Amino acid sequence: MTTAPAPGSATLxxxxxxxxxxxxGDWTLAHYPALxxxxxxxxxxxxxEVAVDIxxxxxxxxxxxxxxxxxxxxARTQQLAQHEDLPAARRALLKTVGDAIDTYCKGVKRKRNAGFVEALERIGRSLEGSWKQTAKLLAFIGITLQGFLATVWQPKRWRVTSLVSHIEQTGLDAVPxxxxxxxxxxxxxxFLGSTALASYGASIFTVDLIGFAFLREFGVLxxxxxxxxxxxxxxTAQIGSMKAREEIDAIRTLGLDPVQLLVLPRVLALLIALPLLTFIAMIAGIVGGGVVCMAVLKMSPSMFLSMFQADISLTQFLVGIAKAPVFAFMIGVIGCMEGFKVSGSAQSVGEHTTSAVVQSxxxxxxxxxxxxxxxxxxxW
Structure with a gap:
């Protein structure tokens, strides 16, 4: 009758x-968790100073x-490996394991930087990322302009149906x-203008404030x-989903240019829709301010319009509307560029969609x- 092996133990x-x-006892793999x-x-x-009895x-x-x-x-393991009571095989095993721990199992001490150094490092990485992102944006702007110049002289390659569809989606649907x-x-x-100007007895100039604010800044902004x-x-979501489903690769396989097919109709649609929407925003903002002037300042519609016509020149409108095409081009380019940067997963689509909004x-x-x-x- 054989006795079961005794599990290893260590008693101090x-x-x-x-x-x-x-x-x-037995110091083997079967008893490793307990050991x-x-x-x-x-x-x-x-x-x-503790003696070891084996x-x-x-x-x-x-x-x-x-x-x-x-x-x-x-060190103690190396000393134990020289114990004469142990068989030669166990002494060799202890020596090998002791050497391995001394050589390969040393903890890596990471150099701890000061908080100021880490902050500078993060700032540097952010600046580097911003520079790379700016370079990519400029490159994509160049690609878009190149595609436009290559297409504008060839009416057969114009995507009129796609252009009209995107004008409806980006322009008409956004009007309400x-x-x-x-x-x-x-x-x-x-409200703010009338309240702030009332203390100076100049509430009547709320009309000028509304006109300047919406014609120059608020309308287009x-x-x-x-x-x-x-x-x-x-x-970004549309082009990114196509990138994830490898539809853009299929477009290239068919010999078509994704920039001319996907980017140009969207950018041109924004170039047409955003100035028109800016004009609507200007009119709606002026009407909203006029309603408040009539309700709070008891100003008649004819008086509001006459003051507006006398004090606000056409230059204010031109200064504001001139920024609309530039903003439209940048918004369209950034949205399309982030769509092309999608890596193929749903998470990537969401990340680049958020990035497109923030960048725009x-x-x-x-x-x-x-x-x-x-x-x-x-x-001006």
Whole structure:
């Protein structure tokens, strides 16, 4: 009758001779979880002065030797490997495992940078990413203009049906929400103007505030931001879904140019729709401000229109509407470019759709600020 192998154990005792660690039983893979737990319990309590007793050590394999080496450390394991009571095979195993731990299992100490250094590193990475993104945008603008110049002289290659469809989607379908938004913003501007100017006895100049605000800035800015969130995201999602389904590769296989087929109709549709929507936004904002002037300042419609005509010149309208084609082109290009950057998964479509909206709004506000500085220097 054979006895079952005894699981390995490690007992730390203290007597008159000092502390002693007794290692007994089988230190094999079958008992590895229990041995590892016991080694974790004794971790940190085995000092250099603790004697090690291995007289009752049973079977031992590589996993058991590894736990012993973790418990005692590499140096103590090397000393234990020279113990004369151990067979030559076990001494060689302990020596090999001790050498391996000393050579390959050293923890990698990562250099901890100061918070200021890490902040500079993040700023540098962000600037590098912004520069690369700007370079890609400029390259895609060049590709789009090249495709336009190659197509404009060939009427047979014009995508009229696609162009009209995109004008309807980006322009006509956006009229209700844009008109309502501009009307409410015009009312808010009129409320704020009348309240702020009342303390100076100049509430009548609320008409001028509304006219200047919507003709120069708010009309085109509200329209561009709305289309950046509504249309740029749609362009990215449409082209990105086609990229994920490999439809763009199929278009190239058929010998067609994806830029001429997918990008140009969308960009041209925005170039046509956004100036028209800007004009609608201007009218709706002025009407909203006029309603508030009539309700709060008790101003008659004829008085509002006469003041508006006398104080607001045509230059204000031209200054505002001139920015619309530039904003439209940038929104369309950014939306299409992000669609082509989709890698093939649904998550990538969502990420690039969000990126298209953020980039479009940022570029619109940046260009509007630059245009305001330019107009100010020109005295317009």
């Amino acid at each position: 005792t203290r007597d008159a001779a000092g502390e002693r660690l007794s290692i007994s 590892q737990r016991r080694a974790n319990e004794l971790a940190g309590s085995i000092g250099a 007289a009752r050590l049973g079977a031992m394999d590589t996993s058991g030797a590894f736990v012993i080496a973790e418990l005692l450390g590499s 929400i844009l008109a309502l938004l501009s009307f409410m913003v015009g009312a808010v501007v009129a 509200l329209t561009s931001i709305l289309l950046a969130g509504r249309t740029a995201s749609a362009f 709004i940022f570029v619109v506000i940046l260009l509007d600020a630059l245009a305001a500085l330019f107009y100010m220097e020109m005295g």
